[in-house]
Amino acid sequence: MLAYIIRRALYAIPVLIGVNLITFLLFFVVNTPDDIARMQLGFKRVTPEAIQTWKATHGYDLPYIYNEEADGLDTVTQTLFFQKSVKVIAFEFGRSDAGRSISSDILERMGPSLALAVPTLIVGMLVNITFGLLLVFFRSTAIDWGGVVLCVLLMSISPLFYIIAGQYVAGKLMNLVPISGFDAGWDMAKFLILPVIIGVVGGVGSGTRWYRTIFMEEYGKDYVRTARAKGLSDLRILFVHVLKNGMIPILTGVVVLLPLLFMGSLIMESFFGIPGLGSYTIEAINQQDFAIVRAMVFLGSVLYIVGLLLTDISYTLFDPRIRL
Numbered sequence: 001m002l003a004y005i006i007r008r009a010l011y012a013i014p015v016l017i018g019v020n021l022i023t024f025l026l027f028f029v030v031n032t033p034d035d036i037a038r039m040q041l042g043f044k045r046v047t048p049e050a051i052q053t054w055k056a057t058h059g060y061d062l063p064y065i066y067n068e069e070a071d072g073l074d075t076v077t078q079t080l081f082f083q084k085s086v087k088v089i090a091f092e093f094g095r096s097d098a099g100r101s102i103s104s105d106i107l108e109r110m111g112p113s114l115a116l117a118v119p120t121l122i123v124g125m126l127v128n129i130t131f132g133l134l135l136v137f138f139r140s141t142a143i144d145w146g147g148v149v150l151c152v153l154l155m156s157i158s159p160l161f162y163i164i165a166g167q168y169v170a171g172k173l174m175n176l177v178p179i180s181g182f183d184a185g186w187d188m189a190k191f192l193i194l195p196v197i198i199g200v201v202g203g204v205g206s207g208t209r210w211y212r213t214i215f216m217e218e219y220g221k222d223y224v225r226t227a228r229a230k231g232l233s234d235l236r237i238l239f240v241h242v243l244k245n246g247m248i249p250i251l252t253g254v255v256v257l258l259p260l261l262f263m264g265s266l267i268m269e270s271f272f273g274i275p276g277l278g279s280y281t282i283e284a285i286n287q288q289d290f291a292i293v294r295a296m297v298f299l300g301s302v303l304y305i306v307g308l309l310l311t312d313i314s315y316t317l318f319d320p321r322i323r324l
Helices: 001-030 033-041 048-057 079-091 100-137 143-154 159-173 185-219 221-229 232-244 247-263 266-272 277-286 290-318
Strands: none
Touching: 001 079, 001 143, 001 159, 001 290, 033 048, 079 290, 100 143, 100 185, 100 232, 100 247, 100 266, 100 277, 100 290, 143 185, 159 266, 185 232, 185 247, 221 232, 232 247, 247 290, 266 277, 277 290
């Protein structure tokens, strides 16, 4: 098992290098340093001297990959690829185009993102799994068919509708919670309760339907028929045996959401004014701050790879046969 973990961790290195290289090409081939300087300075009345000054100040005046004017290792290190991309692999994110430390901003904004994403994920999973099991329990009945139709309807509604409707009803009409904003300490609960509820409600349609499919497949297997022949109740079979055996695909689906725990929700944080990593990324895109966007893309890749590794390890907790 340890050899497998080490091998998977080593596989991650070329993947991260490839992601970093593709990100570099997308940023500096599609948008040259001159283009970045113009976007930061403003397209109107931008002189060549102002562009060169901005590039020199922010380190964009270096050659792309190879520096012919340098000697020794400087031919490689004094390049845009090394300064802007290779250092990112060592988690040296540097400074944004506005001059702020990106690492400090990430650490500062990680807390609000986790405060929103963790309860949304946990409560959402509990609600979706419970509803999925209940639909299987009432399979082939009006409750099951009605639940499936309701799930499809909920899936068809845009997430923006849930956000706008929730802010209008709970925040403006009923005045139960603030429409947007954020605060530290226990006061943050009043700002997070509405986006958490909206996040759970917005995902209950697709989540319940997906879990129902998983549990229905498990319910048709031989071990369920054997358990029923032994006299076990449907509730015990569903909530003990079927749920346990359905954890493998559930864990696979959860890994997709793990990066969101740290990266935050782009739409939710922007609409509710939560200073997390999601709104941080949106602000960087709007301001054309490519240093921040590069750092967030790389960080998302790292979190996704780590999530895949943790998922593979967790498989053995529910199915020891995978150890072989």
